[in-house]
Amino acid sequence: MILFDHVTKLYPTQQRPALDDVSLEIEKGEFVFLVGPSGSGKSTFLRLVLREERPTKGQVWVLGKDLNRLSNWKIPMLRRQIGTVFQDFRLLPNKTVAENVAFALEVIGKPSSHIKKVVPEVLEVVGLEGKESRRPDELSGGEQQRVAIARAFVNRPMMLIADEPTGNLDPGTSVGIMKLLDRINRLGTTVVMSTHDAQIVDQMRRRVIELEGGHVVRDQTRGVYGYAQ
Amino acid sequence: MRATFVASEVGNGLRRNLTMTLAVIITVAVSLALFGASLLVRAQVSAMKDFWYDKVEVSIFLCSKGSDTPSCAGGAVTAAQRDQIKADLESLRPLVDEIYYESKAEAYQRFTEQFKNSPIVDNVTEKSLPESFRVKLADPTKYDVVASAFAGRPGIEQVNDQRQVLDKFFQLLGGLQAIALLIAGVMLVVTVLLIVNTMRVAAFSRRRETSIMRLVGASNFYIQLPFLLEAAFAAAIGAVLAIGALVLMKVVIIDGVLAPSFQFTAFVGWEAVAAIAPVMLITGIALAGLAAFFTLRKYLRV
Numbered sequence: 064m065i066l067f068d069h070v071t072k073l074y075p076t077q078q079r080p081a082l083d084d085v086s087l088e089i090e091k092g093e094f095v096f097l098v099g100p101s102g103s104g105k106s107t108f109l110r111l112v113l114r115e116e117r118p119t120k121g122q123v124w125v126l127g128k129d130l131n132r133l134s135n136w137k138i139p140m141l142r143r144q145i146g147t148v149f150q151d152f153r154l155l156p157n158k159t160v161a162e163n164v165a166f167a168l169e170v171i172g173k174p175s176s177h178i179k180k181v182v183p184e185v186l187e188v189v190g191l192e193g194k195e196s197r198r199p200d201e202l203s204g205g206e207q208q209r210v211a212i213a214r215a216f217v218n219r220p221m222m223l224i225a226d227e228p229t230g231n232l233d234p235g236t237s238v239g240i241m242k243l244l245d246r247i248n249r250l251g252t253t254v255v256m257s258t259h260d261a262q263i264v265d266q267m268r269r270r271v272i273e274l275e276g277g278h279v280v281r282d283q284t285r286g287v288y289g290y291a292q
Numbered sequence: 293m294r295a296t297f298v299a300s301e302v303g304n305g306l307r308r309n310l311t312m313t314l315a316v317i318i319t320v321a322v323s324l325a326l327f328g329a330s331l332l333v334r335a336q337v338s339a340m341k342d343f344w345y346d347k348v349e350v351s352i353f354l355c356s357k358g359s360d361t362p363s364c365a366g367g368a369v370t371a372a373q374r375d376q377i378k379a380d381l382e383s384l385r386p387l388v389d390e391i392y393y394e395s396k397a398e399a400y401q402r403f404t405e406q407f408k409n410s411p412i413v414d415n416v417t418e419k420s421l422p423e424s425f426r427v428k429l430a431d432p433t434k435y436d437v438v439a440s441a442f443a444g445r446p447g448i449e450q451v452n453d454q455r456q457v458l459d460k461f462f463q464l465l466g467g468l469q470a471i472a473l474l475i476a477g478v479m480l481v482v483t484v485l486l487i488v489n490t491m492r493v494a495a496f497s498r499r500r501e502t503s504i505m506r507l508v509g510a511s512n513f514y515i516q517l518p519f520l521l522e523a524a525f526a527a528a529i530g531a532v533l534a535i536g537a538l539v540l541m542k543v544v545i546i547d548g549v550l551a552p553s554f555q556f557t558a559f560v561g562w563e564a565v566a567a568i569a570p571v572m573l574i575t576g577i578a579l580a581g582l583a584a585f586f587t588l589r590k591y592l593r594v
C-alpha cells in the first residue's frame with residue numbers, strides 16, 4: 064500500500080528536514096496512527112503519500128506506484144483511489160450535504176445516475192440520513208466531519224488519509240468519528256490518520272508510528288499514545 | 293464529461309464575477325472593433341487599388357515648341373523621334389498593355405471636357421498642351437521600367453505616373469490603418485492583462501472548490517475547463533459586439549456617407565466584412581483562451 068524508502072523531505076525555506084531518512088511500510092487493510100509532537104512531520108508524511116509534495120531524497124511507493132516516476136497527468140488517477148479527511152472539514156458552504164458529496168463524483172465525471180444511487184448509500188454509512196439537504200453551517204462539527212468522510216469514502220477508495228480528523232471535535236464526538244473510521248477500515252479500506260488524541264489511540268490499540276523531529280522513533284503493532292522512550 | 297455540471301459551473305462563475313466579466317466583454321469588444329476596423333481600412337485600400345490601378349496610365353509627354361527641359365533642347369519633337377518612341381514602347385510588350393497616342397488637338401478636347409465649368413479653359417490654347425503617349429501597364433507596379441527607359445530622352449519632356457499621386461493617397465490611408473492597428477494592438481494587450489487578472493481573481497475566489505477538486509482527483513482539464521470556458525464565453529460575446537460595430541461601420545459610414553459622396557471610386561463590399569468577422573471572433577476567443585490557459589497553469593497547479 065505505502066512504502067517509504069529512505070525518504071527525506073526538506074522544505075526549501077527550512078534548515079532542518081521535516082522528514083529525515085524515513086523507511087516504513089504500511090500493508091493493505093491496516094489501521095495506522097501517526098503520532099508525535101507538533102512539527103514532527105506527520106502532515107508532511109501524509110502530503111508525500113498524496114503527492115502534494117515530492118521527497119527531496121528517497122522513494123515513496125503508493126498503491127504499487129513509484130511517485131517519483133508518476134507523471135503529473137496521472138496524479139488525479141492516484142488521488143481517486145485515496146480518500147482524504149482534514150481537521151478543518153473542507154466542505155463547500157453553499158452546497159448541501161448531498162451536493163458536497165456529489166461534487167466529488169461530478170468533478171471526476173461520474174454519470175448522474177451513478178451519483179443519485181451512491182450518495183444516499185454513503186450518507187447512510189456515515190449516519191447522516193435525513194440531513195441530506197442541510198448546509199454545513201446547519202450541522203455540528205461532528206456531523207460536518209461525517210460529511211467530509213462520506214465525500215472521501217463515496218468513491219470506495221483503497222485508502223483513507225486523515226490528518227487530525229478529530230482535532231476540532233470534543234471527546235464524545237471524536238469517539239463517534241473513530242467508530243466510523245474503524246467501520247470503514249473493516250470494510251477493507253486502509254486507514255492512516257495523524258492525531259494528538261492520546262485517549263483515542265489508547266482505546267483503539269492499533270499500529271502506532273511515532274515521529275519526532277522527522278525521525279520514526281517508534282513503530283508498534285498494538286500501540287498506545289504516550290509510550291515512554 | 294458532465295456537460296450540465298460544467299455548464300452550471302460556468303454560469304455560476306460568470307455571475308459571481310459579473311463586474312470583471314463585463315470589463316472583459318467591453319475591452320474585448322473595443323479592441324476587436326478597432327482591429328476589425330483596421331482590417332476593413334486595409335480591405336478598402338486594396339479595393340481602391342484594384343479599382344484605380346486598372347485605370348491609371350503612364351503618360352509620356354512629348355516636347356512642344358518652347359519646352360524648357362534639357363531633353364527638349366532640340367525644340368518640338370520630330371516625327372522620327374515620335375515613331376522611335378512608339379516602336380520602343382511596342383517592344384516593351386507584354387508589360388505594356390495598351391498604347392494610345394494623344395495629339396495636341398485631342399488633349400485640348402479632353403481638357404475642355406474635363407474643366408468645362410472652369411474659367412481656366414479660357415487661358416489654355418491647343419498649342420500650349422503637349423502631345424503624349426498614354427500607356428497602360430499590365431502590372432502597374434512596374435512603372436520604373438517605363439520611366440527609366442524614356443525619361444530624359446530627346447523629344448520627351450516628362451514621364452508621368454498617375455500611380456504616384458494615388459500612392460500618396462493610399463499611403464495616407466495606410467497610415468490611418470497602421471494607427472488603428474497600433475491602437476488595436478495596445479487594446480488587445482490591455483485585454484490580455486485584464487483577462488489574466490480576472491482569471492487570477494477567479495482562481496483565488498474559487499480556491500476552496502479547486503483545492504477540493506484536486507484532492508478528490510479531478511483532472512487538470514476538468515478543473516481548468518470552467519475557467520477557460522468563462523474566458524472564451526466572455527470573449528465570444530465581446531467579439532459578437534465588435535462584429536456588430538463593424539457591420540454598423542459598413543452600413544452607416546461606408547454605405548451611408550462615403551459611397552454616395554464619392555461615386556468615382558469603389559468601396560469594400562459585404563464579402564470583406566464576411567471575411568473579417570470570423571478573424572475577429574477567432575482572434576478574440578484564442579487570445580482569451582490562451583491568456584486564461586497560461587494564467588491557470590500558474591495558479592491551479594496539481
Ligand SMILES: Nc1ncnc2c1ncn2[C@@H]1O[C@H](COP(=O)(O)OP(=O)(O)OP(=O)(O)O)[C@@H](O)[C@H]1O
Pocket residue numbers: 074075076077080081099100101102103104105106107108
Ligand atoms: N509548506 C511548508 N513550507 C516550509 N516548511 C514547512 C511546510 N510545511 C511544514 N513545514 C515545516 O516542516 C516541519 C514539519 O511540519 P508538519 O506540518 O509535517 O508537522 P506536523 O507533525 O503535522 O505538526 P502538527 O501536529 O502541528 O500538525 C515543521 O517544522 C514545519 O514548520
Ligand SMILES: [Mg+2]
Pocket residue numbers: 105106107226
Ligand atoms: Mg499537521
